[in-house]
Structures are given as C-alpha cells and as structure tokens.
Amino acid sequence: MAQQGNVGELLSMLDSPVLGVLEDITAAFKDNLICDRGPMLVNNLVDYYLETNSQQALHILSTLQEPHDKHLLDKINEYMGKAATRLPTLSLLGHVIRRQPSWKHKLSQAPLLLSLLKCLKTDTDVVVLTTGVLVLITMLPMIPQSGKQYLHDFFGIFGRLSAWCLQNPGHVAEIYLVHLHASVYALFHRLYGMYPCNFVSFLRSHYSMKENLETFEEVVKPMMEHVRIHPELVTGSKDHELDPRRWKRLETHDVVIECAKISLDPAEASYEDGYYSVSRKLCTSSKHHQTDPSASYYIDTQSSYGTSTPYSTPRLTLSQMPGQLPQILSPQSIRLSTEPQQVTIWSPSAVCGMTTPPTSPGIVPSESSQSSSQPYSKAFGTSGGKGTPLGTPATSPPPCTSDDFVHISLPSAAATPPKKFLGGLSFEDSAEKDREEDAISKEISEITTDAEHMVPRGGFDSPFYRTNESLSGSQKKTHSVVSTVQGHSQTSEPLTSSLDKPGPESARETPKQTFTPIDKPCGGSGESPAGNREGTSGETSILTPSPCKVPAQRRVVFGSGQPPQYEHLFEVALPKTAYLFVGKKTEELLKKAKGTQDDDCMSSTSPVEVLDRLIQQGADAHTKELNKLSLPSKSADWTHFGGSPPSDEIHTLRNQLLLLHNQLLYERFKRQQHALRNRRLLRKVIKATALEEHNAAMKDQLKLQEKEIQALKLSLQKEQARYHQFQEEHENIVAQLHSQIRQLQHDREEFYNQSQELQTKLEDCRNMIADLRLELKKANNKVCHTELLLSQVSQKLSNSESVQQQMEFLNRQLLVLGEVNELYLEQLQHKHTDTTKEVEMLNAAFRKELEKAKLCVQQQSQRLDASQKRIAELESQLAKKDHLFLEQKKYLEDVKIQARGQLQAVESRYKAQKRITQAFELEILDLFGRLEKSSLLKKLEDDKTEAAEAAEERLDCGNEDAVAGYSEETIGRNGETKPPSTRGSSSSKGGSSSELSTPEKPQNQRFSSRWETSMLLEPSTTLPLTVGSLPSSKSFLGMKARELFRNKSESQCDEEGVTINRLSDALKTELCKDPSMETKESSVGQLHIMDYNETHHDHS
C-alpha cells in the first residue's frame, strides 16, 4: 500500500510544471517499470491518463517495453468494454500503436483486437467508430499475416461502416459523417491494398444483395474509382495473398506503400513504381545525354540561370536530345503555344521544390509534444491562401492567369459535393478554425518545403531569389553557376530554421516576409492571401478550394512521389546526377500532370478531398474572422461571438476536434511510414549514384585507354609508313641489283655464245684436221699399196721370165720323152707269150693254205668256249663272295651298333664315375680345407723341417732301392701309426669307412711282411687289395698316383701299388683326427697336397 501511495504521489507530480521535476519523475517511472513487473503501475498510469489526459503519462505508456505490454493491453481491453471510457481508450491505443512498439506483433493475439473489432461492429458512436477505424487501419499493416484470421471481421466492419455512411442510422451530424467517410475510405484502401482477392470477393458477395446495392452505388463505387486494378487480382489468389511468405519480407511501411501504390487518388497514391519505370527508361536515354556533358551542362546552367530566356527553350533543346523525350513533350509543346507559363510550372526545379515532405520523423514527436496548435495558427495566419504556391515558380504575372485557367476550366466537374458541406458548415467557421489548423499546418509544411526547394534549382528567376536578397544581403545577383550550389545550401538553411523555430515572434515574422514576395506577383489578381488580408473578404467563395485546385496542388505534392524529398541533398553531393534526375523528374511530371488533369476532369471527388475542402473552408472562415477582429487568441474569438456557445455545439465541436486530431495523427503516421521508406529509397539512390560515378570513372579510364590505343595506333601507322619506306628502298635496291644481274647475265650469255661459236669453230678445225689426217693416211696407204703392187708386179715379172725359161726347158724334155715312148712301144709289141702254168701252181698253194687256217680257227673257238665257262664260274663265285662281304658288313655294323650301345652305357658309367670322383674330390678338398684351418699354426712350424725331408724323399723315389727304403720306412711308420689310425677311424668314421678299415689292417700287415721277403710285388695281388679296401676310389687314386710319379721316375706297374697303398694309408691317417699324430701325418698330407698341386701344374 505504501507503494500504492507512492505511485499516487508520483502520478500527481507527473504533470508538474517544473522541468527538472518532470524529468526526474519520468526517470523514476521508467526505473519502476524496469524493476517492477507487476501490472499495478501500468494500470495506475492508464487510469491516470484517462482521468487527466496527461501527455507525460501518454508518453510513458506509449514507450512501454516488452513485459508490460500485456498489462497495458489487458487494461485497455478492460476499459474498452466500458462505453464511457471507450473513446479515450481508443485514442490511447492509437497513440500506443502509432509508436510502433516492439511488441506490435502480439497485437493480433491480444484479446484487445477482438474487443476492438466487436466495438467497431456494435458501437453506434460515430466518433468512437472513426477513431476505432483509424486505429484499425494503423494496426493492419503491422499485423498483416496474423490479422488474416479476422479478415471477415474487417470486411464486416467495412460493410457496416460504409452502410452507415449512407444511411446514417444514428442521425449524427453530417460533419461526422465526412470524417467517418474519410476513415472508411482509408479502410477501403487498406483492405483493397492488402487483401485484394478476398476483399473483392467480399464486395462481390456483400453487394450482390439487393439491400446493399444502394450503399454500393453511393459509397463503394466512388471509392473504387480511386483505385486501380490490383495486380494480385490477376496473379494472386485468395490463399496466396494470405500466405505468410508474402508478408514476411514486407515491413510496415512497405505494406503502407503497397496500399498507396494501387490508389489513383492523388491524396493517397504513391507513384513509386511509376517513377521507377519512367526513370529506368530515362536512365537509358540519359546515357546519350551524358555523352555530351558540356552541352547539357550548358543547358542546365541556362535553365537554372534563366534570367531572360523562358524555360521552354532550354527544355525543348534538351528534349530533342534523348530519343524518347519528344514524344512525351509533344502534347506539352502543343500546349506551349497557347500557354507557355503552364509549362514553366513543371520545370524540374519547381517540381523539386514543391515535393519534399516535411522533415525527418525526429522532429515530429517534438512537435506533437508541444502545445500543439499555436505555431500552426500563426503560420496559418501568415500563409493563408492555398493557390499561391502554384504561382510561385512563375517569373512573370501569368501564373495568376494560369490559376484562373485551372479554376475556370474545372470547377464544373466536381464543385458540387463540397458545396453541400459548405452550406452546412457556414455557421461553424469558428469551430472549423481549429480543425483547419491541422490541415493548414500540413500545408504550411508543404509550402515551407516549397520554399526550401525553390532555392536549390537556383531560383534566380523566381521571387525567391529576391527573398534571399532580402533575407541575407550577402547573396547578390553575381551568383555564378558554380555558386548556385553553395547558394542553395546557404539560402535553404535560414529558411528551414526560421520555419522550424516555433517560439519567437521574429521567427513568426520571417515566414511572412518570406512569402510576401511570392504573393506579390500574384497580387495583381487579388487572389493572394495578401489580397485577402487587405480586406477582400468577400472573395472567400472564390478562394474556397475548388475540386480541381486541390488535386492540382496535391498532385504536385504527392504526385511526384516521395523520392525527391532529399533531392536537394543530391544536388549538393552529386551535381551531375542531380541534373539528370531533375530532368527525369520533369518528364515524368509532365506526363503525369497531363494524366491527372484528365483524370480529375472525369473522376469524382474522394472523401479525403471533401474533408480537406471542409477544413479549408473552415480555415478560410476562421481567417476572415480573425482578420476582422485581428485578435490573437481563440478564446477571444468565442468571447467576441457572444458568450459561451451552446454545450451541444461545444460537444460537437470537441468531437470534431478530436476526430480531426485523430485524422491528423493517422496522416502523420502515414507520413512517418513514407519517411521511413524515403530513407531507404535514398540509400538506394545514393548507391546507384555511387555506381554511376564509378561507371563514369571507368568510362574516363576507358577513354584514356582508348586515347592510348589511338596513340599506339598512330605510332604503329608511323612505323608502318617507315617500314613501307624501307621496303620501297629495299625494293629499289633489289630492282637495281636485278637489272645489274640481268645485264651481267646478258653479258655472260653473249660471252657464252661467243665461246660456243669459237668452240664450234675449234671443232670444225679439229674435224678438218682429222679429215686431213685421214686423207693423209689414205694417201699413205695408197702409196704403200702401190709400192707393194709394184714389188709384186716386179716379182711376177721375174717369175714369168723364169717360167718362160722352164717352159722352154720342158718343151724340150717333152720332145725327148716322146721319142722315148715311141721307143718303148716298139719293145712291148715284141714281148706277150707262156704265163698260164705259173698261175695254176699258185692256186693250189693258196688252197692248202686256206685249209690250214680253217683248222686253226676251229681250235681257237673250242678254246674260247672253255674259257667262257670258266669265267661264268668265277663270276658266280665272285657274287657269292660279294654277298658274303655284304653280310659280313651288315653283321659288322650290327656288332658295331651293339658295341656302341654297350659302349655308350659304359661311357655313361664312366662319366658317372668321373662325376663321383669329382664329388669325392670336392668332399676331400673340403675336408682338407677344414683340417688346414684348424692346424694352421703347427703346420707352419713343421713345414720347414718336413719340407727338406719331403724333398729328399722325393729324390729317393728315383731308383728302386730308394723306393724300397722309402716303402720300408713308410711301412714302419704305418706300423707305428696303425693302432691309433684304426682306433681313430673306427671311432670317428662310422658306416662304410669303419667297415673298410677293418679288413685293411691285416692286409697292410700282410703286405708289409711280404714287402720284406720280396722286393717286387705283383700288381695283381695289390690290385684286389686296394680294390677291396677302397673300391670306388681306387681308379682315381691310381690315376693320381700315376700322375704323381710320371715326371720323377719311370714308374712301374708294381710301384704303383706301393704308392697307392701308401697314399691310401696316408689318407686314412689323415682322416683320423688324432691330435698326437696330426703333426707328423699332416706333413705327409701337405706333401700330397703339394704333389697334387705340382701335378696340376705339370698338367697345365
């Protein structure tokens, strides 16, 4: 309870006028809230707020942190149930929600939402409803996905309230209905923006009923004229738009902007997307623009400088550059001919100036925390007129006419609805004044930003330039192009400061001064607030916001969208891009201006406009009154009007005030969302510009490199030219040389020809010589031949001579012989008698001889027969013999083969024996080696003594006596050695060797005895002995022994046995490993080994 009391005290101190105490208390509350988690403090605060409407309490409540939200919401819910406290509770809720607490997502789960919805469905108080709807609209974007479960509640509320607007069941004042209508309109926008499919289906189902048709026709249909078709209606579905994924990416302000995008109402709409599309196009076209920076710069400077030339010219020149622009400008250029001033209104700088919304949200709370309306009213007083901002950009009087043109051309379309309200409101102007303050404050901010941004574009042509002069004398007309930027920052500063300062009167005055120059040009027409102030009070009706004028103004404010808010900053930071941006903006606005103007002509007024107009009317009436009375305070107004007004009216007015306040707060919330978004967009723009700068830098680099490339190309060309020159020279030289070569070749050919000619001549000569020689030879031959003939002839001659001589001689002989022949013929004729007898005798003799010969032949043939027989006989005998030989040969062959086969077997056997002996030899040598190793020391000693002995012994072996002696000696030694040797052999050697040694001993002894009796021993006796003792090794040892003694003596067969015997003995003794005998026997072993070696040497 103590704490309770404490809290009570603290609460009472909360609204203390002392600043220090206030801060302390606030801090104490915050501490308490941090420490205490209970609901008590929050409940108390809520109670206190509801009681006193304390701003401090509200501040604390609206900044509550996480753990207390539940208590707060519970408390609010509790009070919501009670009709009496509903309204303040709702406003508290509105305050809290607009703060966007960190626990806002919990709202959807809170029972508070349910009760709010219930309240909206059931309540009949218009004020409560309007406030509730605004709270709901504010809340919706915060809980987009969680709020979907109440979707039909929302739609139901919309249906109810829209019907309410028309039917007015509570019969409340129409002025409330205006507010309600505006709120419903906002709700419509929100619902349509967020849940288009669901909402449309709701509308379809709800307004298909006949009883609702009228509501639709009257209320909903006009609303629908202010929205475009939502893209979700095409692409989305009912389920899709309720999908949490859709909302996850979007923040609260994103949702708000989404909703604003689909609105066609200039008061609501956001043209962000439109801006983007246009700006993108322009970006591409502006590249061309950028390529010629000097030209554009010139144009821009001209436009900003703009002392004498109208805007239209530079614009037009600019427009001819980008490809797209002429099309956009074409309608405008047509209009240009009729009213060039209209064009100037849309100059980029003007647009820039007009557009920027108030300030950063940081200022907003401070403003709201102040005792609200005071500065606004002052500002209101100063600014007054609505139409003036339009006129400001104009350099010459024509703005007024342009205003008139707008006025005149459009009122017929939509002037009627406000009139209805105005008629009802005529008596309320004093109350309206308060309401107007809000609207005015908004407009003031617009205007001030106007003023701010008129400057950046240079404003030398505008009245602001003069304003600047009057404000700060330092700024002269000598502003160079460069200094425009500086000038902007300088001039804008005093303006904003003067406007933002609420307190001092001097600051209040400055805006007045600032705006007077604006008014001045317009003053001629008498339309300006200055004119109003001067006393043209009757003109209020003219000045009342015409349906087209407000849109026109709004169009400027909202239509240009949010982004340009920071445009003046760009101009400072990024002059070039800013120019481009301004250019783009202009085109865009030109296009839009046309569109919206057309729209305005056709469409009906939106509820917001109606509300605006209502407020303006009230404000105008209020101004009038104020001017009349020239009284500073509101209270004075009331007293002046004659006492206190009726309480009913007061109540109505209060409610109106409340509603207006709510509306204002809602709008402010929207503005905050916009500001949030603006900041984000600004960041994007800055990034984009940075990238563009980067691009520009890259392009510069590219250019540089291109230049470099060109330089290189130039040098390349030079080099090529030089190269060509060289080549030509070279070719010339080559050609010269070629010609020389040709000449020389020609010469050479000539010489060659000459030489050939000479050669042919030479040939001819040679031929001639050869011919001559041939002829000579022939001649010689002929000579020789003739000589020969001559000699022959001479010989023949001599021959013939000798032949003649012989002929003569023969003729003579012939004659002689003839004579002789004749003589013989004579003799022959004389002889021819007695020859027959002699012939007979001869015949008989011949016959006898023939007989004798025949006999002889017979004898011979007989002999031949006999001999032939004998030959045949002998031949048969020969054949027999041959056959025998063959058989013998075969047999021999057979035997040979047989013998060979046997021989082969024997040979193989012999080979085997050889191998065996080799193996034995190997074994023996191995054993010797082992023996030697073990007795190396003693051997060395004995070697010397035994070597001599051995030598002697060897020599003694030469004759038989020596052999005998030696053998005796050895035998004696054998006798000595026998006992140990046998023992050793029997002990050491097992198996065959022991068997072998046993028969050896008696044989040896027998042998030795025999050796004594007879010197000569039969080899036949020794042979079996040795064979018996060592059968397999006998032949080998014999061979070795033969080899041993072959050189030294003519060894005999009988000796062989002795040596073999000795050797075998030696072997035996060697094999036994008796240490006592080793020394002696080893010498023998040594000797044998040496002998082997010797024999080997001899062999080799």
Next chain:
Amino acid sequence: MADDSQRNFRSVYYEKVGFRGVEEKKSLEILLKDDRLDIEKLCTFSQRFPLPSMYRILVWKVLLGIIPPHHESHALVMKYRKEQYWDIHHALHVIRFINDSTPQVDVFLRIHQLESGKLPRSLAFPLEPEDEVFLAIAKAMEEMVEDPIECYWLVSCFVNQLNSKHKDSLQQLPKILEQYLNIEDNRLLMHLKACAAMSKLPYDLWFKKCFAGCLPESSLQRVWDKVISGSCKILVFVAVEILLTFKMKIIALNTAEKITQFLENIPQDNTDAIVSKAVDLWRTHCGTPAHSV
C-alpha cells in the same frame, strides 16, 4: 618284309572301320621280335597307336636309348646301368647326400644332379626350377615304374630328351596353343585375353613338367607315349582340350589368378577322355603322326 607277311592282312581295315588297337599288341610284338630293334618303326607305332602297358616300359627304354636295339646286349647294358646307379647311389651315401630314409624321388634327383655335374655343395641349397620339373616328372614316373633303377633311368633320359631335343620347340608351345585355341574356340580365347590370363596359364606345369602332377598317371602315360616318341606338340593339344573341356568353368571365372588356380588343380575324373580327344585333335591338326615326328 617277311615279318610283315605274318601280320593279319585285316589289321589295316580294322583301323578304317574304327577299331583301334586290335592288332596293335600283335604288331608290336612282331616289331619287338626283331633283333636289332627298329627304332623308327617303334616311334611310328608309338605315335600311331596307344602302347600296351606290358610293353610300354620296354618301348620307352628303347626309345629313350636306355637299352640298345640289340637284344643280346640288353642284359649287359642293364647291368652297367644298374652298376652306375648303385655307384652313384653309394657315392652319394658316402658324401652323405642321401641316407636310407631319403625319399626315392630325392635320391633320383641327387643322382641326376651328380651325373650332370650340378650337385650343389650342400643339401641346404634351394632347388632350381629345373629340379622342380625333375621332381614332378620323377614322382609321376615312380608311380608308373616299379623298379627304382629303371625308373631313374627313364626319368633321367626323359628329362634329358626334353632338355636337348625339345628345348626349342617347348618355348614355342604357348604361341602354338594360342593359335590352335583361336581355331578351336575363339570366344574362349577372347575371354582369356580379356582376363589377361593368356600369359598366366600354367605353362610350366603343362609344357615343362609335361602335365606331371596335373593328370593322373594312367592318362599321363598315353601323353608321354607321344612325347617320348618325339612329338611334343601333343602337349599343346592336351592343354587346348583341357581348356575346351573346362570352358564353361573358365568363362565363369573372371580373374587370371582364379583361372590359373583352377587349371593347376583340374578335376581328375575324366582325364582319359580329355587325352583321347586331345590325341584326336592332334591327329586332325597335324595329319598322320608318322610325318610329324
């Protein structure tokens, strides 16, 4: 020629009709009756017909040159052989290379080594690959021949014949094997090549050991008849026939190691059939065996 007239004139036709080995025993007896045996004829006979087992050892001994062609010197030569064997046996005993407990096969090996001058210095020396071959053949021969001396001489001469007469042709056998396998069963060859098993087939077992240890003795004798009579190509056909017989199993095996392992331990049940088929195959591919000597 006079002997030929004693032969049954039908014997030529038996063969044509498909009866093999009807008159063989008789004709062999006739051949063996000749004093100074005709080795050429015996070779041809051995190649053409299977040898009756009762004469097999005799024919082998004659063909391997262990006994000369003359009957009267047989006893003498065998005596020599016997003495030689015992001499070497004794020598080995003396130098303690063998003792009474040494297995017969090892005794043969040592004797052979000593005879060829390749006796190692110590018993501990590891066996050479050719010694392994000798051991394998000796083991198989020991089963076939009872008398150790005869057995030793057969083994020794058989190995010597392989090493001298067939040395060059033995190296060619793997190639010939591939060639005939290609003719007989190309698919199997492809499979073996795909498994890279062609180079890893048990050539040592087949061609160096002449299937000793691979085939049972009864079948082995018939193969060796041909080898001893001078045709080592029969080995290739036995190998081909083994591959063909176990074709399905080989194709089922994928790795060279498995195939080799399988071929080294083939089942011994139907080796007679394998050898018969191999001999047929050999006849079809090499024509009349008389000319292929």
